[in-house]
Amino acid sequence: MEVLRRHSSKHKLPEDDLMELSRRVTTYAQGLPLALKILSSFLFGMKKHEWKSYLDKLKGTPNPDINKVLRISYDELDNKVKNMFMDIACFFKGKDKDYVMEILEGCGFFPACGIRTLLDKSFITISNNKLQMHDLIQHMGMEVVRQNSPNEPGKWSRLWSHEDVSHVVKKNTGTEEVEGIFLDLSNLQEIHFTSEGFTRINKLRLLKVYKSHISKDSKCTFKKEECKVYFSHNLKFHSNDLRYLYWYGYSLKSLPDNFNPERLLEFNMPYSHIKQLWKGIKVLEKLKFMELSHSQCLVEIPDLSRASNLERLVLEGCIHLCAIHPSLGVLNKLIFLSLRDCINLRHFPNSIELKSLQIFILSGCSKLEKFPEIRGYMEHLSELFLDGIGIEELPSSIEYAIGLVVLDLTNCKELRSLPNSICNLESLKTLLLSDCSKLESLPQNFGKLKQLRKLYADRTPIRGLPTSFVDLRNLEVLSFHGCKEPNLCFPASALEKFKFP
Template identity: 45%
Template sequence: MGQEIIRRESPIEPGRRSRLWIYEDVIHVLKNNNGTKIVEGIMLNIPIQKVEHLSAEAFSKMKNLRLLKINSEKLPEDFINGSMQLPKDLIRGKVQLPQGLIYLSNELHLLEWHGYHLKCIPTNFQLNKLVELRMHCSGIKQLWNGKMNLDKLRLIDLSDSQNLIEMPDLSGAPKLKQLIFRHCTRLYKIHTSLGDLKQLIRLDLNGCKCLKSLPHKISLEALEIFDLGGCSRLKKFPEIFGNMSCLSKLCLSETAIKDLPLSVEHLIGLIELDLRDCKNISTLSNACCHLMSLKILTLSGCSKLDELPENLGNIKGLEKLDVSGTAITGLPLSIVYLKNLEVLSLRGCVGLSSKSFKSS
């Protein structure tokens, strides 16, 4: 019924409707540049193997556009399962802008554009009303220069944007809650303004293989999830400064870190610590034994780790401990105090002997 109400706004010309979601209608409006200020929302799903070319002025007349979503249709299950082959350059549908893009509405609240291939967003586009920015698999190299007024911005997701090299100045986005740069493999520079994000809940840098360092100190008091898994060049985890009691999950798997700072003991709300495949870790900091909320500790694949802290038993709430594939030759006597331990994985610990399990 709602769709019919929208259609009746302009039965003949879709460019005079407030919302556009039918593929043929959206393409008609964008290719003929006959959108109007009446259009407030556009949702476009590009069919697989389809490439649509738009002019630089495709959105120039839609001054009140508040929602723009351009995505590719999902791949068929047969392709995902490996039983179907498609040409690599035409696997997913996409929009091409041969002359670039000169305009986007300053009224945009949500911008989601999968495969946006340009290196930046229009320089005259004001982001002060934007709430969510999602641009997976984009060609963006740098989002913006300098400080922007982003008071309403809550989420930035640039996952799989292979050309992104640095995180922009985020000091103008004090209410940002989620910052997601998963698999941005060329990202190497983190702006110091990251430490100003007092409302940030999720920070996801998983798979950022060129990332070598983070700010020396962090104090993200609202942070709940911090994912650095797969940051294979990251050698040092920053000092914890101030209150970060909300952090419940810290993933450092496959990083190059050698140890954790003593200040990690301030993460009093930490539930899960993932150090899987950290090949440079040879000892586990005693500070970890002060994490009384910890339930899951994953150390599998830490091939240089040859012992566990003697006071490991202090982590009374620990439920799962995975040390498979490590070089440990024994277990600390205090392990008998882990009354809540449900899973203990020792697979591949070739240095262990039966004597290792004798208690005092």
């Protein structure tokens, strides 16, 4: 208010108008002192209807004086930092810092020092580990992109508006200047992708085709994507520089023949119609993240032996996926693996040696009848979800998962017994056995699970606990709801400590 009042010389505004103007200016400036100063001196030469109109105009077109000052600071940055700034301004504002840094690192931009430079110069801030940027600074960055060719977006380095992307694809005006395309399908009726549209876009680093508004009905979404996006049958990617690929609802059965993932860091195609990714072995040394969740046509995963740095693989809801290539079993840097609800999965590698794996999810894979042998210690595996799978037993090598904290075997209808070796899992705290309708007993040395805190065995035919059960000093929850004779043959000491339903 005081800053604004000092500039109110030509037209004395009533207090209510001054208050309204101060609110609108403050909202626009979002605390940026430079913006407050320039706007205050500029607006208070106007009458009320004039500054209202000007502020409405600023929503789409930033004040040139503000841009001019910000641009001076931008021009002082080196090229790699400029590229990082532009990627954040156009694509990654509000995204997780660590995730964005992985992508920028994959682009060769040295984000550890670059992000620090942007922070020091107040181009960005970090809140809750997310990269934030003042709207005025973001607008300045976008304006720098546009200035390269104001009337032809095909010559811009980055495309983020669905109108501009549609123009470039429809008119085939893309050039080698284009490094990044983010296309939101939510506001489009339809779009046609042709090989010609990508012919000259041969230096593309970042490609994201997504929906900001996604229906909760996955089946409906699957059908909508098929009729919204159209491809020419000879579609080709002409860039070998692709680092990031996210394509929601990709409707072709396979990737273009010339698809080259050699530099790809993230491959993400949820709800795709892909049946087969590619034939043979692809060079995938840079790949860290791979997801094809709810790709209902996918039947197999190719050889991933060259994906030696893969950290995250998510294939949830791929209902026709029936086989996993044996190469998955030796991905030593894999941290997260989920095949939840792959209801037709039958063939999994016979053995696994996943030294870095922390979370392994096979929930709902009801036709998977065998859990793989574990080769070597998997000390980092802390959570193993096998609920609803079709196994009759666990391999004795389960004891090599020495860091296991949570083991979920809920609803394993064919499970008949647990191996004695499971009692060597010294870190196990939660064991879930409910609805294992053929499991009648627990191993005799069950008491060796010294860290066990929760045991759920609801609706199982278990009628007694082994005598070693009394050694479970840390047990806090013991549940046998729905068991016909839950107290039969339980040790007296256990009955004193716990109450059974």
